[in-house]
Amino acid sequence: MRTIVITGGTDGMGAALARHYLAVGDRVVVIGRDRAKFEALRDAAGPPATPAATGPAASDAGPVHAEFVAADLSSIADTRRMVDQLRREHERIDALVLAASYIRQRRHLTAEGYEASWVLFFVSKYLLVTGLAGRLRAATRPIVVNTAVPGARADAIDFDDPGMSRGFSFTRSNAQQRRANELLGILATAEDPNLAYVTWGPSGLVRTSFAGEVGPGMKISAAVFGTVLGKRPDAAVRPLIDLIDDPAPGRAAYRGTRPTPLVAGGHDREDIARLAQMIERDFR
Ligand SMILES: NC(=O)c1ccc[n+]([C@@H]2O[C@H](COP(=O)([O-])OP(=O)(O)OC[C@H]3O[C@@H](n4cnc5c(N)ncnc54)[C@H](OP(=O)(O)O)[C@@H]3O)[C@@H](O)[C@H]2O)c1
Incomplete structure (x- = not known):
């Protein structure tokens, strides 16, 4: 039985993946904030597995192996606590899917004093990927799927001010985290050449919850293009x-089923090393 860890597994595409992997008999660890959503998902998937029925035959018989870890991934302390918990409770992780999303069109500081989108969409992912590297290495064919749409420009990161204290733009913030997540694959696969690291975005809009705090323009677009015309998760x-x-070892990027080239900058290795240093120094 594989162990599949899914952030944002309570809703949208993360929940769709959780439903699929529960149905095929894998152990699914859902990370999110809303336990009630997880319980609804788990109950719809089937009866829970009992501790005595955790062998391979149990999944054929139908019980579901679903676990919930509550965490606010815009909090560094909560993310670190959750990574420690996963390390304690799981010796091996076969797939780590990073799909948590909360869209903020404006700059927002967390209670810890960090810019919320930078933490949720990049720093927490960095902490998960690096913190769980040993557990992924224990799998025969490990994969990290990062749902950060690939293809942002190589110079999208403001290394001096990633929290954009001197002027926030949603477009720049989005491009910056997408670029950083593509670079994170360099670090992850350098430490484990057997690891597949995929940055993936859907081929068009998907009918999800579009959780976030957005203006009327984006709300209308999400309602029209997402809810009405979007694909089902x-x-x-x-x-x-x-x-x-x-999974194929190494880095790759996709939009839907279509492979897209990884963006190569002139200083990619230096850039991810700089981001890593910044996180280890500033996000304790
Ligand atoms: N939908 C689209 O058309 C589309 C297009 C391009 C890319 N994407 C990308 O696809 C991924 C999945 O998006 P989606 O639209 O499927 O998501 P979604 O339906 O909006 O669901 C968001 C998920 O993220 C979790 N989440 C939000 N804030 C969190 C926090 N602070 N800590 C922990 N969990 C948190 C939510 O959990 P709780 O409810 O439990 O808090 C929920 O499970 C994202 O990376 C998104 O950027 C989506």
């Missing part, structure tokens, strides 16, 4: 399931 994640089930 279960259909949108089909290509992701194929990638997770047959």
